[in-house]
Amino acid sequence: MKAKALTSKGTRDFNSAQIFKRDFIISCIKNSFNTFGFSPIETPSFENTETLLGKYGDEGDRLIFKILKSGNFKKNIDDSTLLSDNLSLISSNISDKALRYDLTIPFARYVVQNQNEINLPFKRYQIQLVWRADRPQNGRFREFLQCDADVIGSKSLLQEVDFIHLFSDVFKNLKIPNCKIRINHRKILIGLSQVLKLEEKLIELTVILDKTDKIGKDKVVIEVIKLGLDPSLQDVLVNYLSIDGDFINSISSLNNLFNTSTIGLEGVQDLNSIYKLIHLNNLGNTKLVLDTSLARGLSYYTGTIFEVNASEEVNIGSIAAGGRYDDLTSVFGLNDVSGIGVSFGLDRIYIVMETLNLFPKIDKTKVTVLFANTNKNHLNYLLNGVNHLRLHNINTDFYPDVVSLKKQLKYANNIAVPYVVIVDDNEVETSSYCLKKMNDGSQITLSIEEIVKILKK
Amino acid sequence: MKAKALTSKGTRDFNSAQIFKRDFIISCIKNSFNTFGFSPIETPSFENTETLLGKYGDEGDRLIFKILKSGNFKKNIDDSTLLSDNLSLISSNISDKALRYDLTIPFARYVVQNQNEINLPFKRYQIQLVWRADRPQNGRFREFLQCDADVIGSKSLLQEVDFIHLFSDVFKNLKIPNCKIRINHRKILIGLSQVLKLEEKLIELTVILDKTDKIGKDKVVIEVIKLGLDPSLQDVLVNYLSIDGDFINSISSLNNLFNTSTIGLEGVQDLNSIYKLIHLNNLGNTKLVLDTSLARGLSYYTGTIFEVNASEEVNIGSIAAGGRYDDLTSVFGLNDVSGIGVSFGLDRIYIVMETLNLFPKIDKTKVTVLFANTNKNHLNYLLNGVNHLRLHNINTDFYPDVVSLKKQLKYANNIAVPYVVIVDDNEVETSSYCLKKMNDGSQITLSIEEIVKILKK
Numbered sequence: 001m002k003a004k005a006l007t008s009k010g011t012r013d014f015n016s017a018q019i020f021k022r023d024f025i026i027s028c029i030k031n032s033f034n035t036f037g038f039s040p041i042e043t044p045s046f047e048n049t050e051t052l053l054g055k056y057g058d059e060g061d062r063l064i065f066k067i068l069k070s071g072n073f074k075k076n077i078d079d080s081t082l083l084s085d086n087l088s089l090i091s092s093n094i095s096d097k098a099l100r101y102d103l104t105i106p107f108a109r110y111v112v113q114n115q116n117e118i119n120l121p122f123k124r125y126q127i128q129l130v131w132r133a134d135r136p137q138n139g140r141f142r143e144f145l146q147c148d149a150d151v152i153g154s155k156s157l158l159q160e161v162d163f164i165h166l167f168s169d170v171f172k173n174l175k176i177p178n179c180k181i182r183i184n185h186r187k188i189l190i191g192l193s194q195v196l197k198l199e200e201k202l203i204e205l206t207v208i209l210d211k212t213d214k215i216g217k218d219k220v221v222i223e224v225i226k227l228g229l230d231p232s233l234q235d236v237l238v239n240y241l242s243i244d245g246d247f248i249n250s251i252s253s254l255n256n257l258f259n260t261s262t263i264g265l266e267g268v269q270d271l272n273s274i275y276k277l278i279h280l281n282n283l284g285n286t287k288l289v290l291d292t293s294l295a296r297g298l299s300y301y302t303g304t305i306f307e308v309n310a311s312e313e314v315n316i317g318s319i320a321a322g323g324r325y326d327d328l329t330s331v332f333g334l335n336d337v338s339g340i341g342v343s344f345g346l347d348r349i350y351i352v353m354e355t356l357n358l359f360p361k362i363d364k365t366k367v368t369v370l371f372a373n374t375n376k377n378h379l380n381y382l383l384n385g386v387n388h389l390r391l392h393n394i395n396t397d398f399y400p401d402v403v404s405l406k407k408q409l410k411y412a413n414n415i416a417v418p419y420v421v422i423v424d425d426n427e428v429e430t431s432s433y434c435l436k437k438m439n440d441g442s443q444i445t446l447s448i449e450e451i452v453k454i455l456k457k
Numbered sequence: 458m459k460a461k462a463l464t465s466k467g468t469r470d471f472n473s474a475q476i477f478k479r480d481f482i483i484s485c486i487k488n489s490f491n492t493f494g495f496s497p498i499e500t501p502s503f504e505n506t507e508t509l510l511g512k513y514g515d516e517g518d519r520l521i522f523k524i525l526k527s528g529n530f531k532k533n534i535d536d537s538t539l540l541s542d543n544l545s546l547i548s549s550n551i552s553d554k555a556l557r558y559d560l561t562i563p564f565a566r567y568v569v570q571n572q573n574e575i576n577l578p579f580k581r582y583q584i585q586l587v588w589r590a591d592r593p594q595n596g597r598f599r600e601f602l603q604c605d606a607d608v609i610g611s612k613s614l615l616q617e618v619d620f621i622h623l624f625s626d627v628f629k630n631l632k633i634p635n636c637k638i639r640i641n642h643r644k645i646l647i648g649l650s651q652v653l654k655l656e657e658k659l660i661e662l663t664v665i666l667d668k669t670d671k672i673g674k675d676k677v678v679i680e681v682i683k684l685g686l687d688p689s690l691q692d693v694l695v696n697y698l699s700i701d702g703d704f705i706n707s708i709s710s711l712n713n714l715f716n717t718s719t720i721g722l723e724g725v726q727d728l729n730s731i732y733k734l735i736h737l738n739n740l741g742n743t744k745l746v747l748d749t750s751l752a753r754g755l756s757y758y759t760g761t762i763f764e765v766n767a768s769e770e771v772n773i774g775s776i777a778a779g780g781r782y783d784d785l786t787s788v789f790g791l792n793d794v795s796g797i798g799v800s801f802g803l804d805r806i807y808i809v810m811e812t813l814n815l816f817p818k819i820d821k822t823k824v825t826v827l828f829a830n831t832n833k834n835h836l837n838y839l840l841n842g843v844n845h846l847r848l849h850n851i852n853t854d855f856y857p858d859v860v861s862l863k864k865q866l867k868y869a870n871n872i873a874v875p876y877v878v879i880v881d882d883n884e885v886e887t888s889s890y891c892l893k894k895m896n897d898g899s900q901i902t903l904s905i906e907e908i909v910k911i912l913k914k
Binding site for chain 2: 003004005006007008011012013014015016019031034035036037039040041042043044045046047048050051062063065066067068070071072073074079082083087090091094095096097099109110112113114117119121123124129131133143151154156158159161162165169277279282331332333334365366367370379380383384387390393394395396397398399400401411414415
């Protein structure tokens with residue numbers, strides 16, 4: 001039976017032109033990471049399942065790809081368990097590894113496993129694939145590249161300040177205009193749950209808040225009432241939701257709102273300190289806004305949280321995000337280490353750059369010249385020319401078969417190679433090569449050394 | 458319960474120093490691929506299981522990592538199947554995706570799926586991870602990087618010639634001396650099975666031959682006799698095994714041996730044509746030898762096969778390999794397309810380079826300068842300096858907390874940063890910064906512009 005030649009759902013092939021564009025984005029991001037003092041690490045694509053499970057909430061656990069044990073995967077499971085409906089118990093018996101769901105948890109594992117080799121504060125970047133069993137949709141794939149930078153082992157709010165500058169540096173290098181960095185603080189969300197007397201329903205409350213952009217403030221109020229909000233506190237929620245606009249004013253409104261919540265005030269204080277240290281003129285045309293509805297799904301955040309959106313012309317969701325996570329390494333046995341990090345989503349940035357036509361002119365091929373193959377008697381002469389150019393680091397290919405020159409020139413056009421070299425009796429007799437420029441069809445007969453001079457990178 | 462902070466068996470973390478070395482190898486290989494006219498593609502990490510199964514022989518199928526279906530993975534399997542011993546039937550029901558085992562089959566799938574977009578002959582390179590459920594050992598991992606170059610859609614033996622030149626180009630760039638390219642031909646192996654009257658046992662025969670290096674020629678003869686070799690043909694096998702040394706002489710011996718095998722003679726003829734077109738002086742100190750015991754495990758090869766070994770000082774197995782595969786795409790419904798390709802194993806090349814001490818001096822960090830943080834009143838002044846250097850693309854970090862200078866200098870030493878900037882009252886008053894060179898401890902007070910000049914890449 002023939003297999004269908006199809007990529008698996010939610011995954012993609014990339015051709016050269018796409019890779020050149022992706023590499024452009026990656027090299028801009030990497031350049032900013034390096035400039036800001038981050039160093040690269042890499043972790044394996046799969047981890048022991050226990051490393052990943054329970055770190056991303058129930059929804060996250062569900063979306064983690066699990067790998068079947070190799071060999072006899074049924075060895076450690078009894079028949080009654082196998083026939084039961086307890087899917088997570090079954091999978092924990094027949095699978096012991098899982099694909100990376102993000103880069104943060106593997107990083108935390110890395111820090112703990114390699115704690116004797118690293119120096120805190122430890123600044124690392126990591127540009128690797130992650131996998132999620134999500135339903136694919138526009139800009140959301142089952143395999144995608146994350147570009148993460150994190151600092152672990154520093155509680156200083158200077159880190160938050162630096163990440164805000166990093167966001168703007170990346171988007172300045174990519175020339176993506178009018179990005180908006182939305183910032184909030186998990187302690188502000190906890191503070192809200194306290195002043196609304198909904199501490200027990202913090203997660204449900206933040207899930208509703210996170211939908212403000214989609215469903216509107218009125219519906220948020222209705223849903224929070226359904227959640228059990230005391231009608232006498234409805235005004236407090238409405239006040240919270242009306243906080244908008246100027247950063248300084250928002251800080252002041254929040255301070256008033258949280259006069260009974262110490263933890264809420266701590267969050268406001270953090271954001272205020274961060275804001276004061278930002279060099280606003282360094283942010284270029286990236287804007288920083290306090291967005292009290294921002295919640296971030298991942299359960300490990302404990303402090304400042306960020307999300308970055310491109311301008312509203314491109315409706316693609318966040319293109320970068322991050323936050324502070326206190327004590328994430330404690331799940332692996334290393335306590336009292338605070339971390340903070342951000343992640344850039346390559347695929348969405350790509351869509352933004354395509355939509356806004358921001359890619360610079362990128363060649364469709366890196367092949368500079370193709371030697372046409374028109375006479376089998378001249379094969380060695382042709383290969384000498386090919387070798388000569390390659391020795392000068394010029395990207396050189398040859399057509400492998402003696403077919404009509406017309407067919408070979410058509411091939412050269414199709415692969416977008418800018419030059420073709422043609423060899424015939426005349427060239428061999430005069431120790432020369434005929435160089436054809438494909439964009440205007442012009443031809444000139446030259447020595448191989450002269451061709452090197454023209455084509456040299 | 459705390460999870461143990463441990464990478465999964467057979468997988469590895471990489472720190473920055475290791476990544477810089479790996480990147481050195483990758484960029485040399487990539488440079489050769491580009492010079493030889495290959496263009497990059499990428500394929501997803503996992504494929505539909507049917508794309509991979511049955512392409513690598515039984516052993517290969519066993520070593521493919523299968524991914525559990527997401528959601529209710531038991532939905533399409535009945536209880537009796539689930540309880541049966543038919544592991545492959547069960548796994549084909551509860552798993553529909555599998556991790557890439559090599560880059561060749563996904564490439565064949567890519568060619569068929571994207572056949573309307575590509576031009577034949579299609580030359581691509583692909584540098585991506587592959588996964589095998591092998592037992593880890595020295596130089597063998599469960600996750601490793603392959604660097605592949607293939608041409609599909611050309612039967613020309615010029616491709617074989619070019620790949621031999623490519624091998625030598627890569628190892629010349631990496632400065633790995635005395636590599637040995639071993640070449641053989643599947644038709645020679647078939648020819649041998651014919652003259653030994655063991656056509657029915659071709660696979661078993663080649664498995665035995667492949668062990669010649671390990672077990673010696675005498676034991677090969679004993680094992681082939683066990684396989685059913687007619688004693689009267691023992692001399693033919695002994696003659697075959699004694700073929701060694703000079704390429705031209707080997708060709709001539711094989712021609713004599715195969716006077717009754719047309720297919721064997723075809724293989725010899727191919728190797729002879731290839732040899733005549735090689736520019737031996739281009740091979741540098743890489744040697745090309747005809748090795749009649751070379752078999753290559755993967756079942757899809759049909760023509761020339763290659764393996765490259767480093768010098769015998771490093772006993773690590775092959776560091777690159779490849780071969781021609783006729784009609785591989787036909788399993789996906791595209792017939793009559795011949796391909797040929799080679800694969801470089803990054804991890805083994807890394808071990809060779811380490812063992813022979815071939816890596817050039819590679820910096821331990823790319824961070825150029827660390828600003829010490831000694832006075833909270835000067836924080837803004839410090840950040841101004843940091844921003845200024847970063848705007849000039851100088852990789853700059855700062856210490857986030859005000860702690861003793863001694864501690865900060867120790868940190869700077871540990872992360873191997875070559876310069877530290879120190880700011881105190883004196884510097885702020887004179888609008889300057891104190892630059893300390895870490896290797897000799899010298900200090901000099903300069904304007905930020907003067908520091909830019911010194912540190913500029």
